[in-house]
Amino acid sequence: MYQLLIDSSNKYLAVGLSQDGEVVDSIFYEAWQRQSEMMTTEIENILKRNNIVKEQLNAVVVGIGPGSYTGVRIAITIAKTIGYALKIDVYQVSSLALLKDPVKPTICIFNARSGRSYFGVYEKDAVIKEDCVEPNEKLLKYIAEHKDYVLAGDCENLNLISAKFDIIKNLALGYKKENKVDNIFKLNPKYLKDLTK
Amino acid sequence: MFAIIDEVRNMMKYKYISKSESETKTLAGNIVEHLHPGDVVLLTGDLGAGKTTFVSGALKKLGYSEHVVSPTFNILKCYFEVKPPVFHIDAYRLENQNHDIGLEEFIEGNGITFIEWPIYIPELIPLKHLSIELTRIDDDKRNIIISDETDSYKELFASLKVN
Numbered sequence: 088m089y090q091l092l093i094d095s096s097n098k099y100l101a102v103g104l105s106q107d108g109e110v111v112d113s114i115f116y117e118a119w120q121r122q123s124e125m126m127t128t129e130i131e132n133i134l135k136r137n138n139i140v141k142e143q144l145n146a147v148v149v150g151i152g153p154g155s156y157t158g159v160r161i162a163i164t165i166a167k168t169i170g171y172a173l174k175i176d177v178y179q180v181s182s183l184a185l186l187k188d189p190v191k192p193t194i195c196i197f198n199a200r201s202g203r204s205y206f207g208v209y210e211k212d213a214v215i216k217e218d219c220v221e222p223n224e225k226l227l228k229y230i231a232e233h234k235d236y237v238l239a240g241d242c243e244n245l246n247l248i249s250a251k252f253d254i255i256k257n258l259a260l261g262y263k264k265e266n267k268v269d270n271i272f273k274l275n276p277k278y279l280k281d282l283t284k
Numbered sequence: 285m286f287a288i289i290d291e292v293r294n295m296m297k298y299k300y301i302s303k304s305e306s307e308t309k310t311l312a313g314n315i316v317e318h319l320h321p322g323d324v325v326l327l328t329g330d331l332g333a334g335k336t337t338f339v340s341g342a343l344k345k346l347g348y349s350e351h352v353v354s355p356t357f358n359i360l361k362c363y364f365e366v367k368p369p370v371f372h373i374d375a376y377r378l379e380n381q382n383h384d385i386g387l388e389e390f391i392e393g394n395g396i397t398f399i400e401w402p403i404y405i406p407e408l409i410p411l412k413h414l415s416i417e418l419t420r421i422d423d424d425k426r427n428i429i430i431s432d433e434t435d436s437y438k439e440l441f442a443s444l445k446v447n
Binding site: 119120121155156157200201280 | 362364384385386388389390392393394
């Protein structure tokens with residue numbers, strides 16, 4: 088059985104296929120604000136080119152944000168729809184956690200605009216710091232205090248350099264029972280921002 | 285024709301009398317040539333003053349040939365087909381509404397953003413912006429005031445002065 092892997096929370100469009108945690112195929116490119124036009128088409132493409140029919144899918148793994156206002160809603164909507172229609176399980180993963188290095192502790196960053204960033208810190212399966220949205224100065228202070236951590240994600244606007252990351256591989260690793268969604272009707276994006284108002 | 289009304293140290297302000305819709309569009313085209321990704325243009329003026337006409341002129345200059353309408357219902361329209369992309373916001377319906385609908389991703393994004401009725405989303409307006417104020421003189425004529433409080437558009441104002 089195969090798992091469909093999707094994330095659109097930020098500037099990337101990520102569509103992948105995995106077999107028990109191992110990536111089989113992936114489609115990944117920048118599609119800022121345009122994922123809604125492309126995601127379903129790319130899902131169809133990846134299934135077709137691997138000769139996989141929908142009955143061979145047993146799960147959808149989805150990045151649930153935080154991130155772009157529209158972006159966080161697209162992948163989740165698609166994941167919930169497929170989960171409901173095919174009666175298969177949905178697995179949720181923080182979109183920030185998808186930036187983590189396979190071994191080293193990573194400060195995962197997305198631009199939240201208006202001088203703020205979303206960030207969370209991950210090391211393998213452990214959460215070192217829960218996802219949050221903070222003014223950039225606060226993030227920069229955190230980075231300065233943790234110089235041994237890897238930086239990944241939206242670093243350019245902070246004049247920093249991002250390490251390489253593999254969103255699809257991390258989605259594939261998200262296929263494990265603690266990430267399984269019990270009730271897909273209750274699955275919501277990780278907004279973070281609204282809570283700070 | 286242009287007249288300098290005010291050119292104090294940190295405030296550029298120019299006035300233009302447009303005699304027709306087509307002149308307003310030409311002016312918009314001349315202005316958009318000096319704009320870059322991330323720039324924000326505020327359009328103020330009553331209904332029918334020519335705010336959407338202005339955006340339409342800018343889009344035409346960038347190669348968009350279809351009819352342009354104001355996103356009064358949609359709030360935001362994206363023109364990804366032109367370079368840089370153009371985002372057209374009409375904030376009229378956002379008065380006393382929740383503004384947390386992701387508009388900042390476009391305003392701070394990689395395109396040129398035109399905002400009609402910016403008065404209704406004050407917290408989303410960046411300090412650096414170009415203001416275009418349109419006032420009706422008669423059916424065809426419009427008084428257009430172009431201003432920049434942060435002195436960020438030197439090149440644009442220099443070119444307007446020459447014309």
